[in-house]
Amino acid sequence: MKTHVKALVVGGGAVGTGIAYHLARAGWDTMLLERDELTAGSTWHAAGLLPLFNMGYATGHIHDYSVKFYKSLEAETGLNPGFAVVGNLRMAQSAARMDEYMLYATTAETLGVPFEFLTPAQIAARYPLIRTDDLQGALFHPTDGYINPADVTQAMAKGARQLGCVIERRWQVDGYRWTGAEWIVSVTKMVERGGNLVRSEETAQIVAEHVVTATGNHAQRTAQMLGLKLPAIPVEHQFIVTEPDPALVEWRKTNGEHPVLRDADAKWYVREERGGWILGPYERGAPARFAYGVPDSFRADLFPLDLDRIEAEYMSMLHRLPSSETVGLKDDFNGPICYTPDGNPLVGPAPGLRNMWLAEGFSFGITAAGGTGHYLAQMMTEGEAEIDMAALDPRRFGPWITTEYAARKNEECYDHVYVLHHPDEERPACRPLRTAPAYDRQKARGAQFGCVNGWERPNYFGPVDAPDTFDHDTRSFRRGGWWEHAVAEAQAIRGGVGMIDATAFTKHIVRGPGATAFLDWFTCNKLPKVGRINLTYALTAQGTTRTEYTILRMSENEYYLISAGAWTAYDSDFLRKAAEDRMSDFGYVDIHDVTTQWGVFALAGPKSRDLLAAVIKDSDPATALCNKRFPWLSWRNIELGMCPVRAVRVAYTGELGWELHHPIEMQNYLFDLLMAAGAPLDLKLVGARAQNWLRQEKSYRAFGNELGRDATPLEADLPRFVDLGKDFHGKDAMQATGIRSTCVTLLVDGPKDADPWGREALYLGDTRVGRLTSGGYSVAFGKSIGMGYVRPDLAAPGTQLMVRMQRTLWPAEVVADSPYDPTNARIRQDG
Template identity: 40%
Template structure:
């Protein structure tokens, strides 16, 4: 096949996201880029999209992305000289409950820090924004002045015009039929000839799975059928609009699960119904080779309740004649967030696909994708969208079940103690049955079922009992008892799924020392290691155990499995060996003042006098166990690592020995409370690329004596200039609510920081927040305020030491 084109980057897919990626790459100065579209631009989900552009999100990173999109679109038409039909109407998001209003207050606080003035309305204020509304049963609403709608085709063509003006190339009617990696570039087969590119991007929308197969990649996704209804002109609405000089705000009745938007002088009604329907999800319903500019047949019966509810909420809607139904395919990942970032396991390949809300996220997605390609990292931490958050266990049935669950609960509140039920039981610990018999209530971590808390007789374990913001849920007294057991005697936590990698080879120590900011442990010891990027930002945290001069075991979070493996493999020096051992081992945390006595009673064949941060191999019940003397709970303790086949025997022996000594099981909720009291950070909460190692308060893990490590120059410059904000521990005089992620810290009416973790500490009896605070205020005793669901609570900065066992006397016992 003859060569048709060559480029530095080839993007596959001409919807709004692919074209936005092309535009942003060109704007970044990468002119030699090409987009390949199998049909015409917008032929997939983009052409039939409703075109709503909200900024609302309960995710910090996705709010960033959507906020950027809205700002870009406001000036895009003028910037590229292309007409843009963009209506910034604002939106009214209705609340029917106290819990919903609390969600609104949280998002309002997040928006304020990102520079957006969102407003929570009382019921009597709503009609001033939306006069045709029935408000008798509402608790309030969120008003977003930045919301609106845009013509998806014009948006895409505008981005395409800007990309072409900057030198990018778009090739329509050019499907990619094959892909070959030569070791230095990709060769893509098309009917027009071969396209050679250094990098490729899968931006194929609901065809992303088919494109992924060309690269040996199974994309975790499914396709939903989504309908919206267009109603003809309503005279009363036309009169009001002409007198007001603008359209009605976009209305979302999130508790009834639909949006209602003024479309010309009629309405657009878009429900997210439950039960819903997946398409192309069964062998007798295959995806066609080409579904460009096509729709599914109308299927209005399942929308009947939503239509009736919308007409009751806005009686004016009843006067409109149903003009048209749009029923088209929309892709979903198992968690509803898109895929933006490196294609797992595939060199020089990226994904920017499976967008459920591609219009409002497309602008920001193009920015993020361009940063991934051109800089190898993104401005905002985008783990919420990183393809590596999925690790391969997500088969077709799982993707369909979770996609339908997300769609049917599109507007649901995501409460911190509620675990969604679909797709469960995929990965079970070797002692899952034993843990379940003790009353464990489970939640998934990279598919692994872990005990969140242990229900006692009479506890309400229904899903409804978990869907609350406050500490009145049934888990709270149970978690208190679990923490007290760890504090007073001993607790055991079954913890399957740790990601683990064995590093060996001549020069392994020298290479690893250059990858981490701190020192390597001695042989027989272990410690925490922090990996920074070139800007000094926190990439990940791993436990490093040293077995020999050039032999290490690297242990990281279950959810970090694919992310951390990719980071290590990307930088691995020639001649070194990195072997994953995740599936071969399981783990229990045994911790509390009686932990040593429990191990002695279990006849553990090991030296239990070895100090904190040591490790050794012993035997329990005749089975080999690797004992690491660490405890994320901040008490005397060990991690007991055993091979999967041996884990049940080890658990049984420890449980039998510990019973008379007060041993109790505890779960992840208790561990979170215990670790926050110790100031221990959690990955992708407290530890993320939104912060540098110095900002994260991890200066003690930087070895400045090393002449070289990744991020050293950036951290040295920051240290010289002074750190603008730094990790702080706050004690908060809060009410009945734990502070949510990214709760704002205030001082004299000004935002001065944010919380990255917050929880009630059962050993200290205090509400504790971990977060980032402006450096000049980060002083012991400094008074600040923390915003929790719209209310300000007094807080004080604590000493630069953990609140619990600040001298580590208990953990070293």
């Protein structure tokens, strides 16, 4: 066995094998270790489906790459991966499900995934075994199908070997140690005794520059060895195989293989298997397993079947495929499949560790294996993937996540595989958990909460007597029941004053003798002077946007950084690693995550100064908030009643406003003070949805939407925040990249009952020329609004495009940045 490699991949399932293949193809000296046999984990009992349906942009790219890659394996390796391109028919029993498919189809368009919509009559004509009298229609993917999990894994393994990768079986990893330059991995040879795998006396150490863990159901053991908290825990998944169905056998005599069927409203998939059917339900009540590790005795094993748990799904299959009613059952499976709380795998750098890469938590591992290998290999060998992989980044989950939380959320995620995935979806399990002090006060005033990094954050304020905290009944793929409340909130900020709870913001203190030099190199804009603030970006090595910061300069070498609330662990890890890497250049930098120490209320609107003036304690309250003493883009320590506040003159809504950063233990006092002072001014509590609409009227880019690791700040059309007169991380790469596409704002003359969600395709005539990254409604213009990326030649204001919504192209006009108050007169107004 080799004892020194460039990259060591741990785990020989489909995902690990796909990663090893692509690292070897990139030219890295690679070795893969498997504790048992290849495919011995969840891969062996997977149904092998390749669902292209996905509303996530990164995950959609990964699945699309896999499907195309698997079709090329036989020519390269001589091994047939068992890919049956039979198509995938997603049936809909309700109009809402068809709305979901129409929204998904816009995402598919941006990826170039072919599809077609079918009516019930068309379904019946093509596939007469299906009962269609209670269907609304279906979405069909002709390039979809299923594959043999063992065969595709072995094909990738052979391809990896042909490229120089060494694959070693029956070696278990027992420990990792980082030397400061490489990993020393302790391994033990496993031997089979009495049907069990046991450790032998033979041990070894492997030195690897990089390690990738793709340990599947064993992710908790991996996490313990690395000192990490990973929310990747398996959930039971059952499927059953029937005897041959005579009607299917007869149909096959004159037709090709039957397509994969998905009746999402019945919560199952069905595919053909040797003349019979495989039924895979996603039922309620499937339990999480192995929350604290897989027993050594568990190998390619299964759990006892629980047919009572899937009775409803089985009966619905008989309803949908009447010919299956007389067919007996031939086989059954109940095995573990790993999940994460949001259903996306953990792919990318391990938090706090160097050259340790994670590929864990795959609930659709066969579909994702090829694409994960491709894009993770790009991240490792080139520094970044060509697509933004932030949605899969392991650091999207912070260290606050516990095993209990992960197990319960993973069970919910399994149960929600076929639940309607509204864009305004909020799932209830394990909530509330992270709450700011004013949570109960806001809830009593009708707050309907969303969840951001575990924090409860108001999405909007509905009726005070609303019984359901998670507002299931108001959700829609169109304008849901919450829409009118968000409109009223947006209008209140434009015409009066509103208050937004922004406590979830990520906040860091960066200080020390090296802080100024480090941040000057770390970010692309000028650093602010003491007492002032600046908006800036930290870039990747490829010059794309890694994260966005608002920087307050507290003193010569002390800064307060504010960034997106969803990315606290991500930003902390990035900041600390970057500072450590350049300590010899810049000196010592002290970094503290103070997110949970500071609450934030954002006051915005033309009456916001009047409200603050009523409660500020100052030697001259009349002038305390005027432009001379408190100009735009500055900060000051002030006192509001008895509460000390770090006030920041900025507003994400584009109105006169302040962010009020306050000691979190005083939040309830400050909330009550502001509510009382705001009552004469008709102060309105405002949620995140109205704020999202308002920031689009100002063309304010949002991290994770317009800003990400697949576009540079110049492509985001933000040259005013880039100081090309200084040296900064990623500068050369940013300039070399050029302008591949340009971020624009569009006003949309869309349908009367819907707005874009920010994933729709943009067209010029019949040519797809871009996609939206944000969408919503503009109270200022009385129509839909969106932001997105188009070809640079189409970015000029006045360009007439079309946006796809509900299968129809609607007029969309590119407008100048900041269509509302383009001169910022309202933000700068004096008092």
